[in-house]
Amino acid sequence: MLTKDVAICIRALDYSETSQIATFFARETGKISAIAKGSKRPKSYGPIEVFSYGKIVVSVPAGEKLATLTEFDQQSNFGALAGNLFTLHCASFAAELVNLLTNDCDPHPELFDAFLQFLQNINESQLTSHEPPAATVRRHGGRVTRGELSLLILFQLTLLKEIGLQPILNACANCKSNFSPNWPQSYFSNSANGLICRDCEANFPDRIGLSNSAADCLGNLKLLADADEKTLNEIEKVLVHHFTEILHRPPKMAKHVLKS
Numbered sequence: 001m002l003t004k005d006v007a008i009c010i011r012a013l014d015y016s017e018t019s020q021i022a023t024f025f026a027r028e029t030g031k032i033s034a035i036a037k038g039s040k041r042p043k044s045y046g047p048i049e050v051f052s053y054g055k056i057v058v059s060v061p062a063g064e065k066l067a068t069l070t071e072f073d074q075q076s077n078f079g080a081l082a083g084n085l086f087t088l089h090c091a092s093f094a095a096e097l098v099n100l101l102t103n104d105c106d107p108h109p110e111l112f113d114a115f116l117q118f119l120q121n122i123n124e125s126q127l128t129s130h131e132p133p134a135a136t137v138r139r140h141g142g143r144v145t146r147g148e149l150s151l152l153i154l155f156q157l158t159l160l161k162e163i164g165l166q167p168i169l170n171a172c173a174n175c176k177s178n179f180s181p182n183w184p185q186s187y188f189s190n191s192a193n194g195l196i197c198r199d200c201e202a203n204f205p206d207r208i209g210l211s212n213s214a215a216d217c218l219g220n221l222k223l224l225a226d227a228d229e230k231t232l233n234e235i236e237k238v239l240v241h242h243f244t245e246i247l248h249r250p251p252k253m254a255k256h257v258l259k260s
């Protein structure tokens with residue numbers, strides 16, 4: 001059976017001198033792994049790189065797990081991502097989470113669109129980052145990393161929503177009282193899957209205390225775009241902890257994105 005779709009490569013492994021095994025996240029098909037025979041030969045459609053995006057045709061033989069990639073019409077590989085290590089790490093973390101948290105052939109078109117948009121935005125942020133030296137935070141190769149981190153956080157929250165694990169961030173996940181920036185103290189709890197107010201915190205031993213600015217951003221995601229680096233790093237730490245609980249192990253890319 002031939003399947004045509006648009007897809008983003010989220011993993012690519014060498015299989016032989018000339019062939020690869022690629023995992024694609026396809027819009028209508030979901031995650032699919034396929035052998036790309038001869039993809040490393042000159043004049044082929046390959047080699048296939050992670051984040052390459054375009055139309056694929058795969059043949060799925062009955063009874064066999066691995067499909068065969070027969071065509072790949074690459075439209076983009078988001079080449080600017082490779083220009084900065086932190087940007088590349090953020091994109092790789094997003095791809096790792098998509099791979100770990102979606103099942104084979106389980107379509108998530110909205111998640112696909114969000115992932116594509118995330119890659120476009122983060123690729124764009126790399127192309128347009130011309131911070132004057134005086135304003136540049138000397139981290140990760142001397143560049144400000146706020147933009148990438150806020151895009152990653154928003155994508156991670158979208159991912160949780162699309163896989164049915166949307167955290168409750170506009171109210172206390174326990175007593176349902178609406179979040180307010182006036183809360184004297186706010187927490188995030190993995191087990192409650194959301195924010196927890198001071199009245200309820202004693203019931204959630206796994207709670208993580210949040211700074212006021214982190215709680216404000218989670219309660220109102222529009223604030224993320226202007227949040228400072230410290231706040232974004234705090235929120236990302238909370239999310240990494242949350243993903244670690246969901247996956248029962250830390251995602252591999254987490255340590256490359258978090259600052260200690």
Ligand SMILES: [Zn+2]
Pocket residue numbers: 172173174175176177196197198199200
């Ligand atoms: Zn409460």
